[in-house]
Amino acid sequence: MNGVQLWAVQRGTAMILAVAVVVHLVTILVAVRGGLSAAEIIGRTQGSWAWLGFYSVFALAAGLHGAIGLRAIAAEWAGWRGRGFDLAWVAIGLLTAAFGIRAAFGLFGA
Amino acid sequence: MSEASPRLRVRVWRGNAEGGALAEYAVPARANQTVLDVVTHIQREVDPTLAYRFACRVGMCGSCAMVVNGRPRWTCRTHVSRVAKDGALELRPLANLPVIRDLATDMAPFFDKWAKARGSFQPKDAPDGAVPEEFAPGDFAVGDFAVVPPASKQREAADAGIECIGCGVCYAGCDIVAWNPDYLGPAALNRAWTLVNDVRDGGKKDRLAAVAGDAGCHACHSTQSCTAHCPKGIDPSGAIAGLKRGIFWGVR
Numbered sequence: 001m002n003g004v005q006l007w008a009v010q011r012g013t014a015m016i017l018a019v020a021v022v023v024h025l026v027t028i029l030v031a032v033r034g035g036l037s038a039a040e041i042i043g044r045t046q047g048s049w050a051w052l053g054f055y056s057v058f059a060l061a062a063g064l065h066g067a068i069g070l071r072a073i074a075a076e077w078a079g080w081r082g083r084g085f086d087l088a089w090v091a092i093g094l095l096t097a098a099f100g101i102r103a104a105f106g107l108f109g110a
Numbered sequence: 111m112s113e114a115s116p117r118l119r120v121r122v123w124r125g126n127a128e129g130g131a132l133a134e135y136a137v138p139a140r141a142n143q144t145v146l147d148v149v150t151h152i153q154r155e156v157d158p159t160l161a162y163r164f165a166c167r168v169g170m171c172g173s174c175a176m177v178v179n180g181r182p183r184w185t186c187r188t189h190v191s192r193v194a195k196d197g198a199l200e201l202r203p204l205a206n207l208p209v210i211r212d213l214a215t216d217m218a219p220f221f222d223k224w225a226k227a228r229g230s231f232q233p234k235d236a237p238d239g240a241v242p243e244e245f246a247p248g249d250f251a252v253g254d255f256a257v258v259p260p261a262s263k264q265r266e267a268a269d270a271g272i273e274c275i276g277c278g279v280c281y282a283g284c285d286i287v288a289w290n291p292d293y294l295g296p297a298a299l300n301r302a303w304t305l306v307n308d309v310r311d312g313g314k315k316d317r318l319a320a321v322a323g324d325a326g327c328h329a330c331h332s333t334q335s336c337t338a339h340c341p342k343g344i345d346p347s348g349a350i351a352g353l354k355r356g357i358f359w360g361v362r
Contacts, residue, residue: 002323003322003323003324003326003328003329004328004357004358006328007328007358008358072329072331075324076286076289076290081324
């Protein structure tokens with residue numbers, strides 16, 4: 001990936017995150033204030049393709065966005081530059097996303 | 111100058127590439143005095159070995175920029191009364207550039223980056239810069255000037271950045287330059303954006319390729335120090351944003 005593509009992905013994921021974070025926070029507030037139990041929450045997420053899709057996209061966007069941002073910070077503050085570090089950041093981004101997607105899938109299949 | 115006349119306490123960084131320290135001078139305070147006047151007084155009346163650089167004294171040449179009380183400024187157009195704190199001034203050479211001696215920095219890296227950003231005009235009709243021999247029918251005649259309406263959108267975008275005097279103030283004030291020595295910096299990128307908007311220029315494709323990536327416009331975090339510091343009121347941060355947009359969408 002070159003700088004232009006990284007920039008485009010960073011902007012694109014930022015737009016997704018702007019919406020997704022709001023939906024995520026509102027969901028948490030509703031669940032907490034409404035007094036939903038764990039069983040009730042799982043009852044809603046289980047088998048729900050909508051929730052699985054939403055949180056998969058959210059996790060992927062967060063993983064990539066975080067990794068690209070950390071890559072810039074590491075390059076500027078620690079001087080970590082070059083292909084090896086770039087590949088490491090791709091791995092870190094995808095791994096972070098995988099954790100989130102795995103959690104979403106866990107609620108889907110629970 | 112009488113004994114009782116008010117004095118400025120001026121601390122000036124003296125040294126070279128190996129290092130240096132602040133030296134203190136007392137300079138007579140005068141009405142409407144500029145920071146460059148203060149430096150000139152020290153060099154002429156107190157210590158002739160002080161190295162600094164200036165030429166026009168009227169804000170045209172971009173030679174006299176220094177760090178004044180922690181902030182990069184053009185010293186010839188900066189009144190002491192506006193920047194002195196309790197009659198004290200601290201003068202250092204421009205940041206982010208190698209020091210030659212005292213207040214004179216080596217501007218070569220700064221201008222090398224202008225060249226890297228393809229900062230020279232590439233005439234569309236005469237790539238080698240020669241006067242065009244012939245034009246297609248309907249075009250302007252030999253020896254005429256290209257007609258560029260001043261109110262056209264692209265010319266206004268070019269005009270927004272064209273008054274840059276290359277003083278290096280934005281470059282010295284930029285955090286990204288400090289963190290990433292390869293970064294082309296605000297002035298070079300502002301120049302590139304100015305030429306991208308010049309309808310007479312034929313070098314857009316090369317130029318946009320030259321300014322893309324981690325050493326180019328995509329390194330900028332839009333913290334806008336350049337825009338805040340520019341003595342000419344230019345907005346390099348906006349120019350860099352323009353380059354990012356232009357590269358993404360494929361400029362015209």
